[in-house]
Amino acid sequence: MVMAISLITVGTLDSNDEKQCGAILVISTSVLLVQVVLLFCEVMDWMLAVFLPVYFHSSSPFYRLLPFIIGCVFCTIIIVLLVVIDVTNETSCVASLFNQAVTSAYDISLILTTFCVIAITILLGKKLNTSPHAALLFHFTTTLLLLEIPLLLITSLKYAGKEKAGNTVMEANNLFIAVHYILHSMFFIYNHEDYRVS
Template sequence: MLPFGFFVYLFLGLCQLFISSFLLTTILVKLRLRQKYSIFAVKFIVDIIVAILLISLSFLDRHSDERTCNATLVISTSIPLLQVLLLLCEVIDWSLAAFSPVYFHHSSLFTRILPFLAGAVCYAVILVALVVIDMTTDNTQCIDSPEASAVTQAYDFSLAITTVCVLGLAVLLHKNLNGAYFKPVMLHFIATLFLEEFPLITCILLKYSNNNSAIIAADVTNWLVCVHSSLHSAYFIYNHQDYRESAVQLFSKLLHNRER
């Protein structure tokens, strides 16, 4: 890992870990927020996992040995995959709100979480497949030609899911959603297009052309995925006044207890 890459991964990972942990803690300790924003709690849990993966990558040097090289590829490819699966679940959730509002508002929390559980299972299956591929394929060329590794095929899955998300978000925008949903959907549409779709396309094109720059593109893609996640968290804070008030109260209470 180059020094620049080390610091970027570490900085982004630590920032996301701190922010997501604080957001999740605030929701869990406040009963009213826990009842209202349980779906967002799932997002923050995923963000914490991604943050841990980012921090892990900062301490792994893919040039040290072949096994470490493949481990970095497995972790690296799983980051955009995890985030786009989360986004797909959110698109499904918004689609239910837009096209079946009666069902959406009367559905139980478990029903709304089902797509996220399915996404978690899908991610686990793909991750296991990546590990199996890593363990059963020849690793001798990883350091010299990491872009040729079979593990990088996961980027194709990520791009396919991202494209589905972009199309789904476009359909939702075309439906002229009300103000409560239009802004977050528009934010996700633009952010997904520029921070995930285009970077993944670039990464895959470089990969299939056997260009070593594909690995640099993969690193940049991971960073942009983290930025996308942070934008979503920032918008959540901006768009929910009751959360901001609860967060300020919790933060003030923590400072007060520390002073005592």
């Protein structure tokens, strides 16, 4: 719901308005951060289930939710810092998206996404039974194609000084994030079974 409201809000704002431009970037980046942090929390949940099954299945609901609570706090702190940085930044974000400190969130998201891809690859190498393997393979494919590769391209273009191309990819990346979110939701709506290792 938060991501959907954020996307709707972005659509109603005028990206050519200097006052609203910073808000658009923060909201847009927040959508990315929320999705990546959620994925990170889910992967940590999987790692606990596979490598610490005794702890995982004997722990209380609070400890089962702890990775997601930590992720929520972590994401909130980053978003607040981005808002503060954006408000105090005198550089025009209309002229250049890369001049805004808010784009540093892409670096953080790339690091977290890379960790998720590596972790899921390790879990796939464990050759779990059919149900968990299908879910992990889904995560790996969507994360690699819709998050990891676009984020890697954005970061590479940013540090290579290819500003115009980078801006285009950054705008398209929001579309990839939305697709990832939709596919992620659809997969688990139609697969209610707990895929974690028992």
